[in-house]
Amino acid sequence: MRNNVLIIGGGPAGLEAGANLQRLGYNVLLVEHSNTLGGHLGKWDRLFPGGTPASAALDKLLGSMDGVKCFTDTEIQSINRLGKSYNVILSNGITVLADAVLVATGFDLFQAEKKEEYGYGIYDHVITNADLELYFKTGLDTRINAPRKIGFVHCVGSRDEKSGCRSCSKVCCATAVKQACEMKAAFPDAQIYCFYMDLRMFGRHYEDMYLEAQRDYGIRFIRGRVAEVSENIDGSLSVKAEDTVSSKPLKVSLDLLVLMAGMRPSVSGQRIGSLLGMQNEKDGYFEVLSEITAQQRSSIPGIFLAGAATGPKTIPDTLADARGAATQIDKYLSDIFPKAKDLKQLIKTAW
Amino acid sequence: MVDFGYGLLASSRINLDLFDKGKFDSLAAEEPDVRKCIACGSCTAVCTAGKFTPTSLRAAIEELQNGRDEVAMNMLKGCQLCGKCTMVCPRGINTRHLILSIAKIYSKKK
Numbered sequence A: 001m002r003n004n005v006l007i008i009g010g011g012p013a014g015l016e017a018g019a020n021l022q023r024l025g026y027n028v029l030l031v032e033h034s035n036t037l038g039g040h041l042g043k044w045d046r047l048f049p050g051g052t053p054a055s056a057a058l059d060k061l062l063g064s065m066d067g068v069k070c071f072t073d074t075e076i077q078s079i080n081r082l083g084k085s086y087n088v089i090l091s092n093g094i095t096v097l098a099d100a101v102l103v104a105t106g107f108d109l110f111q112a113e114k115k116e117e118y119g120y121g122i123y124d125h126v127i128t129n130a131d132l133e134l135y136f137k138t139g140l141d142t143r144i145n146a147p148r149k150i151g152f153v154h155c156v157g158s159r160d161e162k163s164g165c166r167s168c169s170k171v172c173c174a175t176a177v178k179q180a181c182e183m184k185a186a187f188p189d190a191q192i193y194c195f196y197m198d199l200r201m202f203g204r205h206y207e208d209m210y211l212e213a214q215r216d217y218g219i220r221f222i223r224g225r226v227a228e229v230s231e232n233i234d235g236s237l238s239v240k241a242e243d244t245v246s247s248k249p250l251k252v253s254l255d256l257l258v259l260m261a262g263m264r265p266s267v268s269g270q271r272i273g274s275l276l277g278m279q280n281e282k283d284g285y286f287e288v289l290s291e292i293t294a295q296q297r298s299s300i301p302g303i304f305l306a307g308a309a310t311g312p313k314t315i316p317d318t319l320a321d322a323r324g325a326a327t328q329i330d331k332y333l334s335d336i337f338p339k340a341k342d343l344k345q346l347i348k349t350a351w
Numbered sequence B: 001m002v003d004f005g006y007g008l009l010a011s012s013r014i015n016l017d018l019f020d021k022g023k024f025d026s027l028a029a030e031e032p033d034v035r036k037c038i039a040c041g042s043c044t045a046v047c048t049a050g051k052f053t054p055t056s057l058r059a060a061i062e063e064l065q066n067g068r069d070e071v072a073m074n075m076l077k078g079c080q081l082c083g084k085c086t087m088v089c090p091r092g093i094n095t096r097h098l099i100l101s102i103a104k105i106y107s108k109k110k
């Protein structure tokens, strides 16, 4: 008998875990509630730090999914413990008995309109990082009109108790630096500013990206949080911040302002969490059994976690986490369902 | 008008719209490393002149980018060109050479 594993969420985490579990010999069923696989990766154009096309990365993930049964446009209707397994009813009427469940429901992008003082959805030339990725993919956005002065606002909806999030979203500093360079390449005459509080270029090659942004693209980094934005009659924007390096208030008019909206716990993920009775931590992301030694296990036996569902992660982080989850699930299933790996059968096929 | 002895103080706010991009670009053309500064303050910390005069390369670079050229020049006036700052800059900027280039480009009258 091959054990059934249910994966909830078809983003990078769900895809990578699915491919690995299938390879390990399990019956994998992946349930995605939207109409496509890929999660947020499907929305991005090029990836930091090296500029890998997001579509190439996604194709690679999808290309390893042979044998994994995927249901898109499908929700989890109910999920209940039944003996050692979970009885799961899907919105398409199918019922599955899953021996292990991986929750890979990812994150939601912070809704930038909530940070009203930045004027997203109110002023004509304020967009988000996600909007800019879509523009890079399609070349279409009426708000981007040959801008000559562009500002990037870091930490929008992150590190901000006013918007209910104390923590750092981890990916948006690198995204801002990447997008600033891309905009300079697209509009070579533009003057580009990044308003940051701390610049978190933690990963391999990230500092190089920062150095290139300064030296080769002439991006100006201003240390100070944008505190106020207003729209002028001609549609340009007046932006106020403090240059904390020179301890002076600062004003600049811009043609385009890009908000680095942060990562938030996924609302539809939370629904799965409450179906399962799973705990959240204060930051709203799922609680893990141990943040050091058991990052991919929840406190409920048989329920595993991977990717941005347990906090902001980059794609390589997410994929590594998903592979870790696959290994953890394999270990759990061989311990709890020892017959699943029939030694005789194994020797017969492998020797 | 009667002079009551009051006056408005000039605004100390930085107005980036007044930033002379062309001038800074010509500095950067000669001295590309000027863009690499991360405002760490190492140069200012070791500066031999800084203890006695308001000398700070870190602050001067910031002021130049804020369009406050005169303030910047004042912050380099006391420089002895001793080159100590070059030894400590984590971005590997030839700071001494940079100071000379700033002086060359920004002391030219427009």
Ligand SMILES: Cc1cc2nc3c(=O)[nH]c(=O)nc-3n(C[C@H](O)[C@H](O)[C@H](O)COP(=O)(O)OP(=O)(O)OC[C@H]3O[C@@H](n4cnc5c(N)ncnc54)[C@H](O)[C@@H]3O)c2cc1C
Binding pocket: A008, A009, A010, A011, A012, A013, A014, A031, A032, A033, A034, A036, A037, A038, A039, A040, A041, A044, A046, A047, A048, A049, A074, A075, A076, A104, A105, A106, A107, A108, A109, A129, A130, A171, A175, A261, A262, A263, A266, A268, A269, A271, A272, A306, A307, A308, A309, A313, A314, A315, A316, A318
């Ligand atoms: C603006 C921005 C740019 C980024 N750029 C980069 C970059 O250049 N390089 C990089 O390394 N990282 C980047 N990232 C991070 C990257 O997007 C994440 O690491 C990655 O998307 C996390 O994958 P995930 O599978 O955990 O979550 P997601 O991508 O969010 O996928 C989760 C999936 O689960 C589905 N789902 C949710 N709830 C349910 C449910 N109840 N039932 C069924 N399905 C459900 C969702 O529809 C989605 O398909 C960026 C992030 C942002 C915000």
Ligand code: SF4
Binding pocket: A154, A155, A156, A158, A159, A167, A168, A169, A170, A171, A172, A173, A174, A198, A199, A200, A260, A262
């Ligand atoms: S990664 Fe950078 S922009 Fe994003 S929340 Fe953290 S400090 Fe702010």
Ligand code: SF4
Binding pocket: B043, B046, B047, B048, B049, B050, B055, B057, B078, B079, B080, B081, B082, B083, B084, B085, B086, B095, B096, B099
């Ligand atoms: S070269 Fe000038 S700025 Fe640098 S340490 Fe010497 S005196 Fe200070």
Ligand code: SF4
Binding pocket: B036, B037, B038, B039, B040, B041, B042, B043, B044, B057, B058, B088, B089, B090, B091, B093, B095
């Ligand atoms: S030491 Fe170098 S990087 Fe640091 S403030 Fe001075 S010039 Fe800038």
